[in-house]
Amino acid sequence: MASTAPHLPTQPDTSLPGESRKQREIRLREARILAVARDQILEGGYLGLNMDRIAAQIEYSKGTIYQHFRNKEEILLALVNDALNTRLRMFRAAAAFEGPDRVRLATIGAAAEAFVEHYPYHFKVEQIVRAASIWEKTSPERRQLMQTCEHSCMGTVVEIVHGGVASGDLTLPEGVRPEEVVFGMWSIYLGVQIISHSSDTLADIGIDSPSRSLRLNQNRMLDGYGWRPLSDDFDYSGHMDRVKQQIFRHDQFSQ
Known part of the structure; x- marks a missing residue:
């Protein structure tokens, strides 16, 4: 050797x-x-x-x-865990942004976009790992690491929504919890990623920029909850573009 x-x-x-x-x-x-x-x-x-x-x-x-690594499936999961750890660091950096809670949430959105752009392999690998035939071949320890990191990412976002409620900028309808708001936003994000990575005909149906549509639909959802400042009162898209350049450059969050 x-x-x-x-x-x-x-x-x-x-x-x-x-x-x-x-x-x-x-x-x-x-x-x-x-x-x-x-x-x-x-x-x-x-x-x-x-x-x-x-x-x-x-x-x-x-x-x-x-x-x-006992097999290549274990390598796949280790790669996913490395990437998820990077995403968690990016989310926590976004959460530390000073400003209204909805602006901080948009900063996390910018981090999520930057993560996909910087680590294009990750989304496909993560979907492969989740297949039962692959998942069952990986160790419980690495599976637990993945789940813990995912929970931490979601917890970071949920905490910001709780902050919006506490500050009075967001008043949720009776029976709606912050976790459900985050789940709705995450569902939109995940759906966009799945479709974007599996279809090359989006332009044919009028979707020239999936990321623009993602931002639009998430902002309309939060506007529907009345979370201030509303998208008509603050340029969330411009803010996300700026922080992606200032905070989430590839050289700042390399693996």
């Missing part, structure tokens, strides 16, 4: 707090495996992911790869 030193990923030569040299080498080797796997998926999709090719590219034995 080739020496490990030349094949560590090119990232800052620092250890995590309390991390031994061996633990650091294991972590960086795993990161290298995932980086190569990510490239293979971008080139050939799920069928393009191959343990032998990964081993050959990083010049390790296949046995070394299996010490980190």
Whole structure:
């Protein structure tokens, strides 16, 4: 087996707090495996992911790869978890934006858009992982990591809606909870992503910009709840464009 030193990923030569040299080498080797796997998926999709090719590219034995990941399904889920962790960091950065709660929510929307743009492979990989035939082959530990990260992302958004209610900018009808508002917005977002990634004929039915339609429908939904400032009183689309450039550039949230 080739020496490990030349094949560590090119990232800052620092250890995590309390991390031994061996633990650091294991972590960086795993990161290298995932980086190569990510490239293979971008080139050939799920069928393009191959343990032998990964081993050959990083010049390790296949046995070394299996010490980190027991199968390629486990690699897929690890890639999803890496991306979801990035999305969570982006959501939390958005939530820290100073301004009315609905503007902060739009900032999270900008983060969600930027995430899809920066990590185009992620959405397809996440849908593959959710298939029962793939999900059942992954470890409970990695599945739990995915679910915990998803819950944290949603919790970040729900907290902002609660803030809108507490400030008086949003008055929900009786029986409607903030979680249901977030679920509605997330459903619109997810639907747009599914359709955009599976159809190349949207322009034929008059949808030239799915992201514009997404923003429009989410804003109309929130206007319907009367959440101030309304979309006629604040340029949410312009705000989202600005923060995507200022806060969510690719170099600020790289994996």
